[in-house]
Amino acid sequence: MQLALDVTSEWCQEKELTINPNKTTLVPFTRRRNVHIGELKLGTVGIEQSEEMKYLGVILDRTLTWNKHLSYVTNKALRMAYACQRLYGKTWGLRPKMMAWSYRTIIVPMVTYGSIVWWPKVDQAKTQLTLNKINRNVCLGVTGALKTCPTAAMEVLTGCTPLHICVKAEAARAALRLPDVPTLKEGNLRGHVRILEIFWDTPSLAVSERMNRKLSFSRNFxxxxxxxxxxxxxxxxxxxxxxxxxxxxxxxxxxxxxxxxxxxxxxxxxxxxxxxxxxxxxxxxxxxxxxxxxxxxxxxxxxxxxxxxxxxxxxxxxxxxxxxxxxxxxxxxxxxxxxxxxxxxxxxxxxxxxxxxxxxxxxxxxRHCRLNYHLKKLKLVNNDSCRLCKEGQETAEHILCECPAAYRRRTTYFPQTYGSDSICK
Structure with a gap:
């Protein structure tokens, strides 16, 4: 390592460039308790040795337990939630809709940032309890419920997904963006992309549109x-x-x-x-x-x-x-x-x-099922009656089970089940 640093320092001097050694940190990533590394120098300045460092907003500790990073993002998110709480009261301030919007657009991205490298941490029960504190504060602000109200009930009422699930979902989306994922097989899911094991049999992975890079330097339009x-x-x-x-x-x-x-x-x-x-x-x-x-x-x-x-x-x-x-x-x-x-x-x-x-x-x-029942709710049509028989609302159940104008098609496509209630079931 010292030889590599010497080569780097000589090259920078030759090109009239400078490196700030005070912004360079040495972290030995190992689970060994006793680690002895001699002093390393960049030029004439020694490089600081540390148990952790912050890189691109993610705190990396020596043993990669992610405890420091989890504490950092949790405290940051809680401060944000408390700041929002000062903007409303029982009868004044931000509307519940704005509190929910703040949660989805500010707090969730803040917590899930970089989750592709630290998502295994959320499998621990203690981590889930820590993240639930954030959800609970937000849910109380949205619902105005009593402090004794269960967190799970408020999450269902407000539609706030538990944060440990959000972390895994964001990690999976990030893993899907990796260039080598389309060529992987289920047995090759190691390291960070192990998150895809949960979703391996889902259609979203089967229809992945990622491909090996192609180059084209001509454009006629x-x-x-x-x-x-x-x-x-x-x-x-x-x-x-x-x-x-x-x-x-x-x-x-x-x-x-x-x-x-x-x-x-x-x-x-x-x-x-x-x-x-x-x-x-x-x-x-x-x-x-x-x-x-x-x-x-x-x-x-x-x-x-x-x-x-x-x-x-x-x-x-x-x-x-x-x-x-x-x-x-x-x-x-x-x-x-x-x-x-x-x-x-x-x-x-x-x-x-x-x-x-x-x-x-x-x-x-x-984006919707193009039945009049749904289109009327979107105010795209004025009448929700069935376009075939003009009787009753045009719902999926009506078309499949009740519409007299679709009788012949039902007997054609469901010959064994027509005449019973099994179609509707």
């Missing part, structure tokens, strides 16, 4: 991302006579996602289930738009696709691709731009642009 001020001042110029297409993606709190596309004599709402993200919905909407143009055999035309997702547009301008969905969308756009002038333009969302608002409405419609 153009991407334009202007600022909001340019749109407000009408400084964004779209070539006159261009075919205008609007795309959007949306996702509900229950996890259901949808995509919407609006174009010349065309509109479409696409349901994407509960495993897709908003980003994936946005990219998929652009891909479907390009496929529709190819299906129409559009040639020598000016095509402008407007999306309100800068993340999706920037991903398509990259030269390195690890997402299979983004790569397939890129290839479709390349094929469309071979015989057309294609431009992708960012448009600010929810600012009254008609095409974007229509695409957003279609994306929201794609």
């Amino acid at each position: 153009k991407v334009v991302i202007s600022d909001r001020e340019s749109w407000r001042n009408d400084n964004v110029v779209v070539k006159q006579g261009s075919q205008l297409w609007f795309t959007d993606g949306s996702k509900l709190e229950d996890g259901s996602a949808g995509a919407g596309i609006v174009g010349p004599n065309f509109q479409r709402a696409v349901a994407m289930g509960k495993t897709a993200t908003v980003f994936q919905a946005e990219v998929h909407a652009i891909e479907l738009c390009a496929r529709e143009c190819l299906r129409r055999n559009v040639i020598r035309a000016d095509i402008c696709i407007l999306s309100d997702s800068q993340a999706a547009l920037k991903a398509l301008t990259s030269y390195s691709f690890r997402s299979r969905l983004v790569w397939e969308c890129y290839e479709i756009l390349q094929a469309l731009s071979l015989r057309n002038k294609l431009v992708l333009v960012w448009i600010p969302g929810h600012e009254g642009h008609e095409g974007n608002e229509r695409a957003d409405c279609l994306a929201k419609r794609g």
